[in-house]
Amino acid sequence: MISSKQNKEERHHKKIVWKMENSEQHLFGGAITIDLPKQDWLDVSDMRPVPDNQECFQCRSSGANPTMLVIEILERQEQVDDQEAAAFFFKDLAGINDALQAQSDIRFHTLQEHASPIALLDDNSIKAEKNTVRLCAGYGIQKVALGRDFDNAGNSRRTKQEIKFIRVDLYVLRLPVQETDLLLTLSTPLDITNLDDEPLESTQAACPVLNRVVSTIRIRDWGLFG
Numbered sequence: 001m002i003s004s005k006q007n008k009e010e011r012h013h014k015k016i017v018w019k020m021e022n023s024e025q026h027l028f029g030g031a032i033t034i035d036l037p038k039q040d041w042l043d044v045s046d047m048r049p050v051p052d053n054q055e056c057f058q059c060r061s062s063g064a065n066p067t068m069l070v071i072e073i074l075e076r077q078e079q080v081d082d083q084e085a086a087a088f089f090f091k092d093l094a095g096i097n098d099a100l101q102a103q104s105d106i107r108f109h110t111l112q113e114h115a116s117p118i119a120l121l122d123d124n125s126i127k128a129e130k131n132t133v134r135l136c137a138g139y140g141i142q143k144v145a146l147g148r149d150f151d152n153a154g155n156s157r158r159t160k161q162e163i164k165f166i167r168v169d170l171y172v173l174r175l176p177v178q179e180t181d182l183l184l185t186l187s188t189p190l191d192i193t194n195l196d197d198e199p200l201e202s203t204q205a206a207c208p209v210l211n212r213v214v215s216t217i218r219i220r221d222w223g224l225f226g
Helices: 004-015 082-096 208-216
Strands: 022-027 032-037 041-043 054-059 068-075 107-110 134-146 162-175 180-190
Touching: 022 208, 032 068, 032 208, 068 208, 082 107, 082 134, 082 162, 082 180, 162 208, 180 208
Parallel strands: none
Antiparallel strands: 022 032, 041 054, 054 068, 068 180, 107 134, 134 162, 162 180
């Protein structure tokens, strides 16, 4: 007999199983490259404006509320310890997303075991110790309101917005020489109505897409960071 917990785990596993025939994707004019599954991901900049410090992709097979992959170049947060970087940026993202739960209630788990930036560590400048990379990773769940905050007349639409829970898988590649934090996030809407329906301990399955991105990311032009 399959328990309800097993059912939840299986549902989650299905959400993160993707076709893994990959192709190289050029980011920031080719200064960075990653591997992404062929045909699954759409470049959001082909549909709407994206900030210059971001590359954003959405999964074409994930329905009306698509899974989103974002690679973002950020100023290094010197005051944040390396082991706390993932939790720091998760809470920062919750603020940007206008997460509806209190900051003290935002649930996040820092990973002790995670994918390694194998391709990046093979870079000649890192081997020569001219550049260094430090990595922190984790995942958590946020409760967010979808859609516009205000209507055309400037009236709040908060009571009419669709409320969704999203799982955010997050990696921070810290580049101290470049004074840069490179943030990689995969945001996946969940089919739940209560945080208790998706305990973090039942959602620890590794995310194949983000793991592949992390393990294949290469910096082709370090001049990108100034």
